[in-house]
Amino acid sequence: MRVSIVIACLNGGAVLARCLDSIAGQTFTDIEVIVADGASSDGSTEILHRYSEAFGAALVWFSEPDRGIADAWNKAVVRATGDWLLFIGSDDALASPTVIADAVSRLALADQDCRIAYGRVLLVDDAGRVQEILGRSWSARDFRSCRFNLPHQGVFHRRVLFEGGARFDTSYSIVSDFDFLLRELMFAEPMDIGDLVVCRMRVGGISNRPQWAPRGIAEQIRLYRSHVGGMSPILYWDMAKAWIKVALWLLGGDALVSSARGIYRGRSLRAIRPPVRKES
Template identity: 30%
Template sequence: MKVSIITATYNAAKTLQSTIDSITEQSYRNIEYIVIDGDSKDNTKQIIADNKQYISRHISEPDKGIYDALNKGLNKATGDIIGFLHADDIFKSEDTIQGIVSLFENTKSDGVYGDLEYVATDNTNKVIRYWKSKAFKYKMLKAGWMPAHPTLFLRKEVYKTYGNFDTRFKIAADYDFILRVFKNKTLNFSYLPNVITKMRLGGASNKSLTNIITKSREDIQALRNNKIGGFHTIIWKNLSKLPQFIKR
């Protein structure tokens, strides 16, 4: 099975090389690596050029935000399975993709997801927050549950059937997309009880009070769009994050 991995980047010269290294170090070799750059002004383009032998497809042009960039990557992807690795992120181990592919093959699932570690910006071995997931049941959506999006890998057919990210959302398009896909009871999802991705702290949704408010509003809109839950869902969604900060 071919795995397409998409990295969206903009002015990420400080971390992009570690992201690329995380791809090239994978024991699973049938990987199509796609980099979508938003016309960076720092050294990002040079890093991409220096690693061109590892990059299958590359675009560098202005975009309308991260979800527009991810959609560009999805439109370029030719793999059987598609996942994302953002320019601040790395995979947990060199066998991460092999484990994901094996689960797809053994379960015939439409999607696979796992656990996520939020790590310090300057030390990826220092875990600040641990997002432990669990096996999916439909009723969990109304309780605000979602898989950690950076760990989610889906078959290409899922994107063909259910569409890409809705770019009207600035922060919560991933939540809207997950609701759109996971509410369909004809699809099967498997939980891999391992850390898949290590994500450096500093995501857009928590950068400021304004962003937190915007995300909450967009979360509510996503729930309305998909006819799942309501205000109580957002409350449970936020409360469910508290155990992630308990030291493990």
Template identity: 30%
Template sequence: MLKISIITPTFNSVATLLSTMKSLLGQSYQNFDYIIVDGGSTDGTQDLIQTWEPRFANRLRWISEPDKGIYDGMNKGMKLAQGDIVGILNSDDYFTSDDVLARVAEAFEADPTLDVVYGDVHFVKGNSSDIVRYYSSERFTSDSFKNGFMPAHPSVYVRKEVFDRSGGYNLDYKIAADFEWLVRLFCKMKVKARYLNMDFVTMRVGGTSGKNIHSRLVILKEDVRACQENGVSTSVLRVATKYLFKLKELRPAYWKGFWARAFMIR
């Protein structure tokens, strides 16, 4: 029976981390190893972890120390992982259903040569259940990277030994280290992957990679660099076309909020 390691990097996430932990405890597949890597929170996050630690029955390990950002936290967590399969569940996110890990384990057990599985995620605004964006990875191929499109990172599960061989997340990338890592996996390491047609994770709108125009420009530059460093030819203009696809992923709840903000409707 495969063990799955879940890594949660966190920093001052006391408002959302509980739902993350509860969604893991609620999984039907319970052969997991949970690692929380805290960046030195000061908002009560550490107290929350300590309070809930006993409920994980020795399956939770955590550290709290300064780090170099979220990708550094992910790398630290991966080094501590003891599972056969590893994946990321961010501290603002939670599993959409209780059978996510069961489906992941089933896929890997059915094919011992499989390196990676991935699927879909969706976005909500804050604690609302209204979907503002649905990110489907179904159309992804290795050629998609040149257009700036990747499988939804929070849905990606990889064999631990494959992650170790990949070298982990490159901390020279400030925002797009997940994109670069995936380009490396698919285009340089040529991993064998399978798409699972299911919604893995509910993500709260926000995150490191989508807050303002400056960060979007950084993403475009880093995406192009990631492709070029891994043998994929592209350009800033070509990578920028991903935003056209993102528009298609938006749901009515997003536009409702958009017009409310635009006209200051309260």
């Protein structure tokens, strides 16, 4: 089994080497790396030239202008030769040296008609401290109502998905992965490969920046209308929370947003936690 790891990169020179090192250190060796660089001007291509010597033919890369992450992914998938594809960003890193070997052992158990499998992703800050664990057990209802997405840096896609011409919709700047998965999983089921942490995703990516939250929810509302139909009051409430997040970010930056998130989650957990029965 071969795994293709697709990396979308634009001026990621400060973090790209760490990402590539996390792949180079894998115990599983049948890995193909495809880097879609969007004509970076910060030295990213020089880094790719340097790593080409270490990876050899296992590293395929190109650098040209694109229309965003979805466009970069679409250019990469036509070059992929792996049985399964994993999409990560240049500021992400594989979680451990054995993660691909562990994933392959689980993917080998997937039914032939299973075309999506997923694990977990750690959201970490610049110091490497874990902020959140992304991913949970599959819920068809939550997913198909656009309330829950699979953690994309932990999602493995069978290459056969793309052989029929399926591509990421470039009109979405934030949730093109969600749209792609919805098209596949509206009537199919993914394989949950359990608590395997596939990737460490750094805070600050386009999908988790507070200032981009309203746009992300607006795109989710569009997803709901496209795939489900009608209106979703819950998503409109999420839009209100997204604007609150922007206001907090403008007032106090990421630190205030993080503190508010912790307080909100703490209260939510207390609200659903059953009371402790005291023994008489």
